[in-house]
Amino acid sequence: MSQAQRDITLRFLAEPQDVNFGGKVHGGAVMKWIDLAAYACSAGWSGRYCVTAYAGGIRFVAPIHVGSLVEVEAKVIYTGKSSMHIALEVNACDPKSLNRRLTTHCIVIMVAVDQNGQPERVPQWIPETEIDKTQHATAIKLMEIRKKIGEEMQIFVED
Structure with missing residues (x-):
């Protein structure tokens, strides 16, 4: 691919090894799938190796x-100098019916890094549609909220 890719969808079947003690897919497995999709999306956008920052x-x-067809959709909604905010949505369905339903959603921040682990500049993403502009503005609001939460969380970090 020679052009930056803003979004990606990963599809697969939920397998028996993904089950928790309650008989459903383990939240940790879902989080792993989210991280994989966020990586694929951010690497596709930046053309760089990326790491999860948040x-x-x-x-x-x-x-x-188990046995559900799972789709993890990821798309860039904001770019900083080296960071990319990725909105993710997980949908699942019985592969025989294809009646998709939302199961999980979140935001992941990825950072492009060089071979020494130092941040690298990423291409700027500019929102075009109204929904893109709304999601971009929300990403900025969430940054401000995370900053405040980070300050409050310092009480739990040992010096």
């Missing part, structure tokens, strides 16, 4: 059953 606002809306 994952938050994760909402588990509905369980995923």
Whole structure:
């Protein structure tokens, strides 16, 4: 690919090894899938190796059953100098019916890095549609909220 790719969808079947003690897909497995999609999306946009800097606002809306067809949709909604804010949505369905339902959604921030782990500049993403502009503005608001939360969380960090 010679052009930056803003979004990506990963699709696969939920397998028996993904099950938790309650018989549904484990939240940790879903989080791994989210991280994989965020990486693929950010690498596609930046053309660089990327690392996860933040994952938050994760909402588990509905369980995923073993054997479900799972789709993890990821798209860039904001870019900084080296960071990319990726909005993710996880949908699942019985592969025989294809009636998709939302199961999880969140935001992940990825950072492009060089071979020494130092941040590298990424192409700027400019919102064009109204929904893009709304999501971009929301990403900026969330940055401000995360900054405040980070300050409050310092009480839990040992010096």
